[in-house]
Amino acid sequence: MPVPRQRSAPSVPDTGPAIVVDRLCKRYGAFRAVDDISFTVRSGEVFAFLGPNGAGKSTTAEVIETIRAPTSGTVTVLGMDVTKRKADVVRRIGVLPQNFSSFDRITVRESLQYYARVFGSRADIDALMDLTNLRDKSAALFNTLSGGLKQRLGIAVALVCDPEIVFLDEPTTGLDPHARRQVWEVLKGLKRRGKTVFLTTHYMEEAELLADTVAIISNGRIVAIDSPARLTEKHAEQMRLTLKSIDPAAAGLIRNLGFSPIPMGDDDLCVPVKTPGDVHRILEAIQRSGLALGGLDVRKPNLEEVFLKLTSESPAAGDRDRAA
Numbered sequence: 001m002p003v004p005r006q007r008s009a010p011s012v013p014d015t016g017p018a019i020v021v022d023r024l025c026k027r028y029g030a031f032r033a034v035d036d037i038s039f040t041v042r043s044g045e046v047f048a049f050l051g052p053n054g055a056g057k058s059t060t061a062e063v064i065e066t067i068r069a070p071t072s073g074t075v076t077v078l079g080m081d082v083t084k085r086k087a088d089v090v091r092r093i094g095v096l097p098q099n100f101s102s103f104d105r106i107t108v109r110e111s112l113q114y115y116a117r118v119f120g121s122r123a124d125i126d127a128l129m130d131l132t133n134l135r136d137k138s139a140a141l142f143n144t145l146s147g148g149l150k151q152r153l154g155i156a157v158a159l160v161c162d163p164e165i166v167f168l169d170e171p172t173t174g175l176d177p178h179a180r181r182q183v184w185e186v187l188k189g190l191k192r193r194g195k196t197v198f199l200t201t202h203y204m205e206e207a208e209l210l211a212d213t214v215a216i217i218s219n220g221r222i223v224a225i226d227s228p229a230r231l232t233e234k235h236a237e238q239m240r241l242t243l244k245s246i247d248p249a250a251a252g253l254i255r256n257l258g259f260s261p262i263p264m265g266d267d268d269l270c271v272p273v274k275t276p277g278d279v280h281r282i283l284e285a286i287q288r289s290g291l292a293l294g295g296l297d298v299r300k301p302n303l304e305e306v307f308l309k310l311t312s313e314s315p316a317a318g319d320r321d322r323a324a
């Protein structure tokens with residue numbers, strides 16, 4: 001169920017940051033679900049909170065949404081402290097919770113009409129269905145909708161009060177690639193309309209495609225925060241040369257040149273390199289030795305590699321202080 005909100009507040013132009021989180025901690029006993037994190041979300045941007053299960057994404061989002069109380073630290077939404085002005089904050093945000101559901105045997109249109117009444121909104125239901133590409137499903141019962149359609153209805157529900165900030169907690173988890181892309185189109189539409197979007201996800205592809213800013217969270221801590229392009233530049237400076245179906249003897253040869261080849265299965269070798277000159281040296285050595293080579297691929301790093309590198313560097317959840 002979505003977070004109940006009351007009447008729509010008049011829309012106030014806001015040029016300041018949408019969200020400021022300062023030294024936020026959330027503990028359960030001595031377990032630090034969110035451990036001293038700080039970040040700012042700019043108005044109008046898509047901000048992705050990217051991390052594995054249990055990293056603290058929902059906890060952080062729900063503190064910002066006023067649902068959970070912080071243990072310490074401060075959070076402001078549109079300049080308002082989330083612990084002191086809960087009612088004012090919730091009027092200006094929309095929330096798609098993780099695992100959104102609605103009443104089974106009412107239609108898409110009836111769901112939206114109902115939630116509009118609950119939230120005291122005079123939302124244009126047809127416009128909401130257009131925005132989420134649900135118009136031709138308006139008479140479909142909730143329990144007949146596919147996962148992707150349910151999520152799009154959830155997004156429409158989050159929009160009934162015309163919020164300035166929309167929180168979407170893992171909107172595409174469990175969806176097939178086609179349905180995922182349709183949700184992405186809806187998210188792009190929100191951004192075009194100037195909404196600030198706070199998106200939690202564990203899909204790097206999603207963060208890389210949609211986000212202006214990505215914060216990578218692992219074990220309750222932010223391990224990196226920047227634009228997707230700068231994150232990949234900063235944290236994975238190496239290119240990767242993949243040598244396909246190569247003679248296994250090549251590994252020793254490449255090591256002798258000072259590189260660290262990684263066996264990838266199927267007789268493929270992956271070699272982290274820094275410059276095109278490195279690629280040239282390796283290929284030349286292979287050619288001179290007469291070893292068989294089936295094919296090759298040179299790739300710049302992507303966000304997935306940054307993510308894997310950063311989340312494997314931070315201590316495992318079990319290593320943190322869980323004692324009560």
Ligand SMILES: Nc1ncnc2c1ncn2[C@@H]1O[C@H](COP(=O)(O)OP(=O)(O)O)[C@@H](O)[C@H]1O
Binds near residue numbers: 052054058059
């Ligand atoms: N109410 C709670 N009581 C105790 N532990 C909790 C509670 N809520 C969340 N946690 C724990 O906090 C950590 C972060 O949870 P969560 O924010 O839901 O992660 P994510 O959304 O990134 O998957 C997890 O280890 C989770 O089990």
Ligand SMILES: [Mg+2]
Binds near residue numbers: 098169170
């Ligand atoms: Mg979650």
